[in-house]
Amino acid sequence: MAINAVLFDFSGTLFRLEQQDGWLDDVRDDDGSALDVEAQTELMRRMTAPVEQSVELDEEHLHAWHNRDRDPQLHRKVYLEVLRLSGVPRRDQAEALYAQLIAPDQWTPYPDTEAALKAVASSGRKAGVLSNIAFDIRPAFGQRGWDAHVSEFTLSFEVGAVKPEPEIFQAAIERLGVRAEETLMVGDSEEADGGARALGCQFALVDPLPTAQRPDALLGVLREHGVL
Structure with missing residues (x-):
């Protein structure tokens, strides 16, 4: 059957949270040492992993982890704990990093995000964004004028359900x-x-590579499925 609508995931699909200069400069581990490059990379992975649980959590925080994308308060609670267990012992530093995680203007779009959204909309099809997330991502699109190409945003914390729930x-x-x-x-x-x-x-999988390493995967899957 012909495709008449395309739903895009947000994190790792249309946008990616990538470390910005200065984010981790003041973060110190338990012995007061600055985080090395490997530790910084692992910290960013833990902050953005879409599904996997990256640290051992107690029962209270495990509940928050499983429900993080349904409730902004649980999302904040568990990610502050993840940061603490990942070598960010100071609460103020963890809160500063968490603020970057949930700030839509800190997320980097993939090089072909705009072109993919425009291509779907200009073809007469509907484009939607469907995300497991606990904060409003609309500003990431609105500040670029891309919300004009998106018919609907369906966000887990607003509808009370998370992928892969039907x-x-x-x-x-x-x-x-x-x-x-x-x-x-x-x-x-x-x-x-x-x-x-x-x-x-129908479903198409893209690799959540750094944005500089994935220039045209979105346009590629649209071509493969006859949207372009």
Whole structure:
């Protein structure tokens, strides 16, 4: 069946949280030493991993982890704990890093994000953004004028469901006014985004590489599925 709508994941698909100069300059580990490059890289991975639990958590924080994208307060609680367990012992430093994580203007778009959104919208199809997330990402699009190409944003903390639960995909499809069979889901997680297949959607996987290393994957999957 022809594709009439495309749903895009946010983190690792359209945008990526990438370390900015100065973010970690003042972070010190338990012995007061600055984090080396390897430690900084691992810290950023833990802050942005889409599915996997990267540290051992107690029962209280494990509950917060499993429900982090349903509730902004639980999201903040567990990520401050993840940062603490990842070598950021000072609360003020952890809170400063967390503020960067949830600031939409700190996220970097992939090189072909704008072109992909425009291509879907200009073809007469509907583009939607479907994300497991606990903060509003619309400003990341609005400040660039890209929200004009997005018909609907479906965010887990607003609808009370998370991928791969069918309810969140169903909500996104209904908002777009299309059938699952004519919808393509594009995301970086087979486990989470691939859940769209259960409703009958088509699915395309992209690699959440650094933005400089993935120049045209979004346009590539649109071509593969006949959208371009």
